[in-house]
Amino acid sequence: MVTHNTTRALGALALLGALSLTACDSGAPDGNAGEEELITQVTLSLTPTSSTASPVTIQANFDADGTNPTFTPTALALEPGTTYNGSIQLRDTFNDDDITEEIEEESEEHLFRYALSPASLGTVTVTDSESDYTSEDENGGDYAVGLTFQVTTAAGASGTGTMNVLLYHFDEGPKTSSTATSDEIDVDVAFPVSF
Numbered sequence: 001m002v003t004h005n006t007t008r009a010l011g012a013l014a015l016l017g018a019l020s021l022t023a024c025d026s027g028a029p030d031g032n033a034g035e036e037e038l039i040t041q042v043t044l045s046l047t048p049t050s051s052t053a054s055p056v057t058i059q060a061n062f063d064a065d066g067t068n069p070t071f072t073p074t075a076l077a078l079e080p081g082t083t084y085n086g087s088i089q090l091r092d093t094f095n096d097d098d099i100t101e102e103i104e105e106e107s108e109e110h111l112f113r114y115a116l117s118p119a120s121l122g123t124v125t126v127t128d129s130e131s132d133y134t135s136e137d138e139n140g141g142d143y144a145v146g147l148t149f150q151v152t153t154a155a156g157a158s159g160t161g162t163m164n165v166l167l168y169h170f171d172e173g174p175k176t177s178s179t180a181t182s183d184e185i186d187v188d189v190a191f192p193v194s195f
Helices: 006-016 099-105
Strands: 023-025 036-038 041-048 056-061 070-072 083-092 110-117 122-126 148-153 160-169 185-194
Touching (some): 041 160, 083 099, 110 148, 110 185
Antiparallel strands (some): 023 036, 041 056, 056 070, 110 160, 160 185
């Protein structure tokens, strides 16, 4: 269960208008309005399953109006024909909150979707499920979450592209499958990728 002190919640709400593209409503999935958190920093960390490639990390930081992300480094440098185990971390840098922990606690309300673009660059598969974070089953299934994932790059991958990350939030209704979608999107980032 997520708890917030009043000051932090009010501070987050004051900035919500400017950062609505990167906000997460942590309320229970009963349609009631909950506190809003800001997601101002998204980090991807990928570790190769073999020793032929190096671990890579990329971080997206958003400006004050929630747009114009800057990427550090400028692109996620991947090797062709390689499998990576990945994880994602989200932070509210204005309030020094780790949003990743809140998504773990509310895993039944969240679902990440990943895709490499163009699709010929490889595939991304979510590797975790709700039972990795909670023993509750309020939505009738043990569906994917996406805090961990696996990237498999194509043997012939080259040039540049993007790794697209979406975070669906199921606040108005329950997540009903591992491929469900929602009109509530907390995160929508296209990370530059290079080979």
